[in-house]
Amino acid sequence: MPRATKPDDEAPDRPRGPEDTPAAVALAGVARREIGHDNDTASHARTATAATTATAKVAAVTAQPAGATSPLGTPDQLAAEKLAKRVVNTLPVALVKLALRAGFLSAAKQQFDKVGGPDQGNLDRLDAAVNAYAMASAFQQQLLNSAEPTVVMQVAPPHTWSDQPGEAVPASRILYDNPDTIYRFMGVNGASKYVITGRFADPAHVPADTTFSVLTGLTGDTAAVLTKDNFTVNPDGTFTVTADSTPANGRVNHLQLPADATLIATRNTLSDWGTEVPMSLDITRVGGPPNSLFSQLGGFAIPRIGPAVVRNPVLTKLVSLIPPLPSVPPVLRGAVTAVIMALGIQREATYIAVATTDPATGQRQEPNVLRNPTRNAEFLATQLQSAGYFQLADDQALVLTINPDGAGYFVVPVTDDWTVTKDYWNEQTSLNISQATPNGDGTYTIVVSPTDPGVANWVSTGGLHQGTLSIRFQVLQDGTSPTVRSQLVTLGELGDVLPPDTTYVSAADRAAQLAARKNGFDNRFAPYPQP
Structure with missing residues (x-):
């Protein structure tokens, strides 16, 4: 069914197909069920x-x-x-x-x-x-x-x-x-x-x-x-x-x-x-x-x-x-x-509460605490989420230890207080299972911080010192039960808490990492590169 590429308000919104009369739009929802048959x-x-x-x-x-x-x-x-x-x-x-x-x-x-x-x-x-x-x-x-x-x-x-x-x-x-x-x-x-x-x-x-x-x-x-x-x-x-x-x-x-x-x-x-x-x-x-x-x-x-x-x-x-x-x-x-x-x-308000409120008690939780993943049908009924919020100084980091337990996908994205991401194509404000380097035991250690710690698995806060996190797990197998553990440390203490096989990067490595990220993002809107 052909459709107009320029729906001006002075003309019908879209040319009619043989099955419908003219159209426009509006409101917020649709309905359910029966009447799979036609009316006449x-x-x-x-x-x-x-x-x-x-x-x-x-x-x-x-x-x-x-x-x-x-x-x-x-x-x-x-x-x-x-x-x-x-x-x-x-x-x-x-x-x-x-x-x-x-x-x-x-x-x-x-x-x-x-x-x-x-x-x-x-x-x-x-x-x-x-x-x-x-x-x-x-x-x-x-x-x-x-x-x-x-x-x-x-x-x-x-x-x-x-x-x-x-x-x-x-x-x-x-x-x-x-x-x-x-x-x-x-x-x-x-x-x-x-x-x-x-x-x-x-x-x-x-x-x-x-x-x-x-x-x-x-x-x-x-x-x-x-x-x-x-x-x-x-x-x-x-x-x-x-x-x-x-x-x-x-x-x-x-x-x-x-x-x-x-x-x-x-x-x-x-x-x-x-x-x-x-x-x-x-x-x-x-x-x-x-x-x-x-x-x-x-x-x-x-x-x-x-x-x-x-x-x-x-x-x-x-x-x-x-x-x-x-x-x-x-x-x-x-x-x-x-x-x-x-x-x-x-x-x-409901979505902010996902990060700030413990659903089991209804009480406000402390910052820098991530709960183990649970289901939330308002996001996607087939995925698990671990939510929380951070409060970090320039010399602090939130160290996350993630065990996917067979999940085929996870992502750690930083969002602001309004639960919105920022410039994730030019900054490494998220890492997923393909982008992160696993530990020898199959777990992942992710460092979330405002300041680059020189760790490959760094998630930048994008300049924020306060914000929200909603870690997602998808492609779940029967019995899959991922876990998330968080620890607040100073940058100087990272060497004491990171696994011995942690991958570190130079400034040139980081630049290459970000360039590959940007190229991958541009592919979504190919062939035109994004600002």
């Missing part, structure tokens, strides 16, 4: 056409040359970025930014009370965190007309594209973004059927982990996950995923959409930045009610109302009677984005 004869015709389109997409993906350019810079992505940049400059977004900033600051003062609240280094990054949340929300409002789904990369760093070298796309990083992960999202509802197609350009070097998650409601809790170990890929790297309200019943690569489903989130976790490349991805709606004003304005996302419509064929047909608007003014998009942003005030 015209719907059957739309479904047949869309199914043919989905099959054609698989063939087109197969024909693409491997490794030519980044699979992320699609026409849909470029269009979404252009529109998001317009939306964040509207008055409703500007006004809610003020509330968001106050909310973020209030949450941080409460959650970091044991260290006197956020320090100046974090206060200096507050506006950037708010701007990133606004940008993410501007993407979110585009996703949620689930009758016209698109694949949109967000929770992303600032970047540029080769065909738009002068147009930097602002960051949309939020809520413990992972430097290794490419996040893409698709709006769905349980009254519709979808086919997702894609391709791994180099089947010999696929990402360390790939997941397709069904997220529910406005909180984004995980309802179902298709993981790498139960995901079927063709020999040429292509794949097809289906999604609807019905169970898999033996079908491979199928996701069941519950009644409060809102999004399908895909994650490509790149462990080796030099060889692993994100998959190409596309989505087609192949069945369900016609596009409508209800869907266009995010009706399937509204708590209780959306799921009720999905569950009731009569209501589904009723809300489908009013066609969508031919276009949505920027100020209306901004108003919807502002609503999504307002939800972020509580979300930010």
Whole structure:
């Protein structure tokens, strides 16, 4: 189904495929379940056409040359970025930014009370965190007309594209973004059927982990996950995923959409930045009610109302009677984005608490203490996380001893008090299992510090003396139980606590390490290098 590359607000957002009427966007969620059948004869015709389109997409993906350019810079992505940049400059977004900033600051003062609240280094990054949340929300409002789904990369760093070298796309990083992960999202509802197609350009070097998650409601809790170990890929790297309200019943690569489903989130976790490349991805709606004003304005996302419509064929047909608007003014998009942003005030407080509060006791924990990994469905139900926060002077270091215990992937990323990463492409503010050097016994010792200690396994705080950590473990085996131990020391004491086989680096070694890191990051947006 062709889509516009320039969705101006004076024209329809995207040209119509034969299965849908004009579109626009808005709100924050989608719905669940039943009605895998179509509503009328015209719907059957739309479904047949869309199914043919989905099959054609698989063939087109197969024909693409491997490794030519980044699979992320699609026409849909470029269009979404252009529109998001317009939306964040509207008055409703500007006004809610003020509330968001106050909310973020209030949450941080409460959650970091044991260290006197956020320090100046974090206060200096507050506006950037708010701007990133606004940008993410501007993407979110585009996703949620689930009758016209698109694949949109967000929770992303600032970047540029080769065909738009002068147009930097602002960051949309939020809520413990992972430097290794490419996040893409698709709006769905349980009254519709979808086919997702894609391709791994180099089947010999696929990402360390790939997941397709069904997220529910406005909180984004995980309802179902298709993981790498139960995901079927063709020999040429292509794949097809289906999604609807019905169970898999033996079908491979199928996701069941519950009644409060809102999004399908895909994650490509790149462990080796030099060889692993994100998959190409596309989505087609192949069945369900016609596009409508209800869907266009995010009706399937509204708590209780959306799921009720999905569950009731009569209501589904009723809300489908009013066609969508031919276009949505920027100020209306901004108003919807502002609503999504307002939800972020509580979300930010919740996520900061992941680092500062012991879930077992509900009490605030001390800095520089990392708990053993546990599951948290709000992140990803199939991974484990060890969270905490640090408070370090220039001459101090937090020494982490990590036992993956068979986990195929882990990462140690530094985030600020607002749970956002910084410049991880030019600075070594994260290390994963492929980038770090193991100890002789299979464990890993990582040194987190503001000052470079000359250790290969150094995670820089990026100039911060206070911030958060969320260590992730993925590609887990049955019985896998990773552990994390932390120890606060001075730089002068490192020699006494580091393993005897620790690898040290010279200034030239560090420069080479950072150069390789930057080159690997640039591959994500190839062929254009990033600033």
